[in-house]
Structure formats: C-alpha cells, structure tokens
Amino acid sequence: MSHGRNNIRAIFHVQAPDKGRRLDVFLSAQDPQRSRSQYKKWIESGRVLVNGQRVKCAYVLQKGDEVCVQVVDEAVSTEIIPEPMPLEVLFEDEDMIVVNKPAGLVVHPGAGHATGTLVHGLLAHCSRLASQGAPLRPGIVHRLDQETSGVVVVAKSDAAYLNLIDQFKGHAVRKTYLAFVYGTLPQCSGEIRTLIGRHPTNRKKMAVVDRLGKEAVTFWQVRQSWQDAISLLEVRIVTGRTHQIRVHCQDMGHPVVGDGTYGGGPRRARQIPNPAVQAAVTLHAPRTMLHAWRMALAHPRHGTPMAFEAPVPADFRGLWTALQEAVASPS
Template identity: 60%
Template sequence: MLSLSALEIETQGDPECSFVVRDELNQRLDIFLSEHCSEHSRSRFKKLIQDGLVLVNEQRVKPGYELRYGDKIVVWLPVLKAQEQLVPEPMPLEILYEDEDIIVVNKAPGVVVHPGAGHEEGTLVHGLLAHCSRLAMQGAPQRPGIVHRLDQNTSGALVAAKSERAYLNLIQQFKEHRVHKEYLALVYGRPREGGGEIRTQLDRHPVDRKKMAVSVKKGREAVSLWSVEKAWDEVALLRVTIQTGRTHQIRVHLSHSGHPVVGDETYGGGKRRARSLKDKTLQQLFLQIDRQMLHAWHLAFEHPLSHAPLSFTAPLASDFAELLNRLS
C-alpha cells in the first residue's frame, strides 16, 4: 500500500465525502461507496479508487478491499485540467422534451455529441451546457449527461441526463436493452423481402481501426430488425429497430446485407456507389449528398425518476426530408 504522502492527488481542497465504518461489514469498498453515495455508480468509484482518489486509513487500496470496523474512508473527486474544462457555447437546439432531470433533443446532422480528438469545440455538449443550468457529471469529464450517442452525421432523437440519479437510471435502461430505438435509413438497392433480422458479432475492422466490421470469431453480439417503409427502383427507405447499441451498428449491418446507407462513404454508400446508379437524374441527385441518410426517428424509455413511459418522434432533418420529396 502507498501512504497518503506518497500520492500525488490533484483535488479541490477538502475531500468530497468521508466515512468511518461502524459495523463489521466484510463488504467491498466500491460496493459500499456506491450504496452510500447513490449519485455515483460503482464503476465510477472503482475508477476513483484505482486512481488513488479514495483512501482507507490514509492508504491506497484496491476496489475489492474488504472493509472492517473502524476503517476511515475519504473520497476526492478529480479537478478538471484547464484544457478539459468545457466552456458553454450557445447553439440552436430543437428540444423535444425537458424537465429537471432529462432533456431530449433532435440532434442536427454534422453535430458531434461530445468533445474528442479534433472536436474540442462546437459539440452538442457545449450547446447543452449553454442551455441547461446543469448536466449530470457522471462518466468521462468531457461527456457530462451523455448516456448514448449518435454519429456526427446521423440526425435524430437523443436524451441527456441533467441529474445524477437520472444518469444512473438511464445508463441501466440502455444496458438492459429497455430503451426502444427506431431509425429511418435510405439505402441502396431494393430488398427482396419486406423485412428481417440481422444478427452478427461486431468488432473493430482488422485493418482500419476507425471502422467496425462483422466478425465470425469474436466481437459483441449486435441485433437489428428492419422493414421496408417505401421502395423505389434502385433505393429503399427502411425502418430499423436496434436491440443492441454497438458502434456504427446499423451502418455496418446494412452494408453487410448489401444495402449500404446512402451517403455513407465509410461503409460503401458513398459517391462511388452513387455513380453506379442507372437513373442519371438520381445519380446526379445522390452525388450531391455529403452525409449518411440515417435518422434516429423514434426513442422510447421510462422516465428515470417518475418511471412514466416516454416516447418521442424526431422530425427528419431538412436535407433528408427534401431528398425523400425529390424521390417521390
């Protein structure tokens, strides 16, 4: 074990909380803390313990340390470094619903959900911070309130947590696949059947690590259900419900099935595919598309505090709606 003097902890003065164990618990430290500080998850405390921000009797221990009578516990929360501090940036937000605990927005295409490499400013998180008086501070420092994500060029319904309790409950709902997520996708080709299921394993692409790919030997199970909403000669509009939420799941699954999403340069639906269209008018129209035509159309879940059923439908982004009008 390391003593307190041997640690270099960057904290904001006094500990966030402290405890003295008054019972013979024989309970894991991370479980104890998650039960006594319900605004933070067990995984959050596990990370704090591993980072040396939780001490027992002024010593660093492991998350599985079994507490004993008389143990003194102190917990610090890390301070964001200057470059990690988020500055609110006002931006137009299409709000579908908002209360003290959650906010549901219709994310515009082209907007990155949270800061990351190459996207330090102008993200949805920056806009939410400018609009909301608070966001849940769970998770990574750069992702306050974010319980799920949409790709940069995917539009549609997204929920964020404003309170800590809402964050933990929503994370659990997503983990247990109790959130209903339905998308609209314009794809190349005309499926022979009216609908079906795509069930595969997804893993990182063996060559391009920025991409995902269907894997036979390893990966995480991904399940997508699809049905044809409308079909034309060379393209179709699909309604896709995902039972799992893997990275790029719909885009990879539809590409794997031979029907890549229109405008998806990464997974075979880009300009090269557009040039293969027989209809020259359609070809010229699709060559102007600069993002994947994928929209998170419907989102349903249980309110994290009242437990009332909530359901939201996000109107199509203007470019997607105009494209469908042109096709019709």
Template identity: 40%
Template sequence: MFVVDRDEERIDRYLAQQGTWSRAKIQQLIASGRVTVDGKTARASMKVGAGQEIVVRVPPPVAIDVLPEDIELDIRYEDRDLIVVNKPRGMVVHPAPGHVRGTLVGALLGHIKDLSGIGGAERPGIVHRIDKDTSGLLVVAKTDLAHQGLAEQFKAHSVTRLYQALVHGHVGPMTGMIDAPIARDRHKRQQMTVVPEGYGKRAVTHFQVLERYQNYTFVQLRLETGRTHQIRVHMAYIGHPVAGDPVYASRDPLALHGQALHAHTLGFIHPRTGEFLLFEAELPAVLQATLRDLQRQKASL
C-alpha cells in the first residue's frame, strides 16, 4: 500500500517513481484491475492526490523449478542455522528467467538438505544479495529462526558490510559520505539512478580512499542502506564509476569484463547464540593482479 504525498500526479507516473515496478508493469497491473485508489479500481490516466491510498495486488510469480546442482562453493562458515559463502563474480544469487541454472541457490541446495523457507521456493534462505558480477561474502539462512533474526538486522542497518572497489579517476577527499536517494531510471528500466529528494529511497554510502593510482582509486565503502546497485550508482553519481562496470561506466580500458567490486567484510550477530561474527574475504585473483599492475605503473612514473 502507498499513501500519496503530493497532489495532481498521474497514478502510473507516481507508482513508477517509487522504484518497485517498471512503468510498463504498472500499466499492465492497472489494466488488469489490480490497482485500487481508496478502494476503487484505478485507471492509468487518473490523477491522485495527497492522502489517497493506493493498493497494488501483484499476482504470484510463475514458479521456477530450482534443482540442486553440484557446484563447488567457497564456504567460510557453517553451522546448523546459517552458512557464509564467498560468491564468485559471474554467479547469480537466485534463479530468475534467463538464469535458472548455475545459481548460488542451486549450489547451496546441492550442498545442504534444507534452507529457510521464508524466501519462498525460488529464494530459499536468501536474506540479502549481491549483483551477479560482484564477488564476495553472503550469509544464507538454513533455519527460519536465522532468517528472521538476520532479516531484522538488515532492516535495522546493523549488519557490518564493507566493500572494496577500483573506481575511475582520483577521488579527492580521503573519506566522505554520499547521501543521495535512488530510484529506478524512468527511461532505462534496467538501471537505477539518483533522483531528487522525495522521489526515491534514501541511500547512504560512506567511502575511504585506500590507494590512488595514475587514473584510478582503490576505495573501501560502507553501506548504511542497501539499495539496488547502490555503490555503483553512487560512485558514478560523484564522477567515479566502478572500473569495468558494464552499466554505469562508459569504458573498460583495463578489460576487466565486469565491475571491480568485492564484498570484503560481513559482520552480524548470530541469531541463536548472540555472538558477533565477522568475516573477511580476500580480493579475487583478477582484481589483485590488476592492482599489482597499477602499482607497478605508479612506481615507474
């Protein structure tokens, strides 16, 4: 349910600005009678005003048959409640149309018998995710107790999440904070973008410079919120897109063939024991080699 916070706005445009569905999906939902305003079926052209309640009833997704797969996993921790894995770049977290096989969920089901059922049949145990071409640490729930406890921590933004990235250009300040709301791009529906205050979800990223090279900067980033593509969008917004990013960077002179972004550190309170657990995963080999090359170039100047 959405409560409208401004006057004289077309309902399809207002819902698109919330960043949950594409404009085409919203129009499809309206046409099929699944959107109501104050209890009455909406029309795509109608305008809504402040205080009105919009309810969107989304039909359940078409089920995808998730099969266990014999895929090797880099497991950093496991007990009866949860498992922490270091996901390689190129692996999709959960199945979706076009990515049914070779997913982290399939690999997990091939490794253990049961995952938390809270995420549904297609996302069992998945509490959070990272992009296909981002490597690094993820925690997955094996029990409902763990899933609920971890989800509460992610919602409260109390989970420690540190990323490392190689970005274009020289980032000026040694430390900084990017506080800029993010929503789905109205013209490129597969992308996210920074939008004016009030038109998207609040997104906050903290950064620290670790090393500067000739044309690049190696940074550490801490997520205060967890929006889709947040780091990639925020770094592009301040003029320093992640190197190799096929969406938000216009060039890939290092031939990385994927973004140089790694979920390096993950910390959380164990939902059963109350113990704080902290994990770190080294940079993937391709990124380590790239940094060594850049360091040699820097030393030769």
C-alpha cells in the first residue's frame, strides 16, 4: 500500500472464496465504510484496475486477480504516524502479532478516527506490518467493533497476510465470544443461520435479509441467566460478517446489553422488572457487552495449530458480580 498527499492506493489479491463475485460487490465487502455505489463510480472513472486493466463494475473475479484501487480521500489523513500506546500482546513473532484490544479502541483509521487507533499503536510497537490491505489498514485481516474487546490478530508480513485472509475467508479460524444479552433463551444452546446484508434504510447498520446478503452462521450456548432478564452467552461464529453477533442476537429478540444500535440500549434496560437487576445493568454496562474471548487458527508460515485467549475484561466481571448481588438481594 502506498500513499500520496491525498491519494490512497490499495491492492487486493483475490482468493478462492471470492472467485465468481462481481468486482463492485467484492470491493464494498472489503471496505464496509464505503458504499457499493461509491466503488461503482471509482470503477467507471478508472480508479480501479484489475491486473492493470480497466474493467466494468460487473467484471467477474477470478482467483489470483490483482485489484488495485487508487482513490482520493480527503476525510482521512493518508499518513499513519506511529503512536506509542499500551498494548496487551498475547503472541508475537516475525509473521503476526496477536493483541487483546480494549473496548473503546478503534482498530484502524477511518472517518472520524484519523489518530489513536490500534494500527497507530502497532506501528509504534512493530518494526513493520504487512503492506497489503484496504486503505489505511496495513496487516489488518479482520477487525472488532470499537466497543468490542478481545483477540485481534494482525499480519506482519505479506505472506502471512495472504494466508490469514485465506483462513478467515475459508472459515478455518475458530472464533468464540462472550456476550451479555437481554432475556432468557428458550433452550440452552442453538444455531442461527441467515443472510446478513446492509440495512434497507440505514447504511451504517446491517440486518438479516431475505436476499442479496451473505450467509452468516452463529452457534450459541447459555452459560448463566439472571431473573429472566439477562443471560451470558458463549457464542461461536463460523462466518465473520459485519456486526454478525449483534445482528443475530437482535434477530432472536435478545439484543446484546449496551448495544443501542441493535436494540440493547437504555430503553431496553428500563424494561427489566426487577429494580436491582435493572440498576446492575444501568450502572455496570458502559458499552456493548461483547468480548472476543478465544481464537484458534493455523500459524501462517508453518501451519502449527495455535489458540489465543483474551482475559475477561474488568467491566464484564463487574457486571457479572453486580448481577449476582442483585438476584441475591430482596427485590
């Protein structure tokens, strides 16, 4: 990836799972902050080349295609200046680094977040990150939402980047989360399998859709419940769609606690009939209560199975303790 004064150049190498997809659909999936119509304009104006040639929006991708995007982005600084910050490193070698991202930290630069992201901190910590990736996302092979805490793996070499991307897209990475949700689930475990796509009226949101979405598969099991009001779930996602767990929990009628975007905000908290439980949630759920707890994958160089675990954060422990005390006290 290279940068001019206001130009951002990103290169994508098409892997087997994306063979047969339209170019504009592929690009909008790589960069959810930009719309498909925006990419259509760039393709039509020649800012997107496939194997060095101009193509149409409906171009069907083949495995091995090189897609180069040259855009002008005035909303975000095109220079990433390393910023030292405390990082909880779970693993690091010459190919990748795995960190426990705290809630509140944005993974990579974007509109409204030109500084202070995890990428800025990683560039100060590491001698290098992989050069490949979407604009301003060196080495980023997956991401967590700003309010979600937990395991993030980042590629340090280009070879590792391509391998990890292939593992994520091939659903070879095992990802397990913890989530506090509203209500009591009707059974102790279950599976959700839907299509997820852009919300029909709000481009910043995702939604379960009937068509033109991507398959999203989520497995869940209940670890504990409190007063028919709150449940703690262990969630494993096979796919990695944008906002997948949050959307699936809302679709089940059990939104993630603290998630105002998908039905788990203060209004839902006020519906809890037990005043002690309601107070526990109001005081101890400062953000979307979702934690990327564990991740297992193959090392990108030698294929050795590896597993990483991010300790449960203090706010999760605080809410758990408050709920325990709330149900133990008289209503």
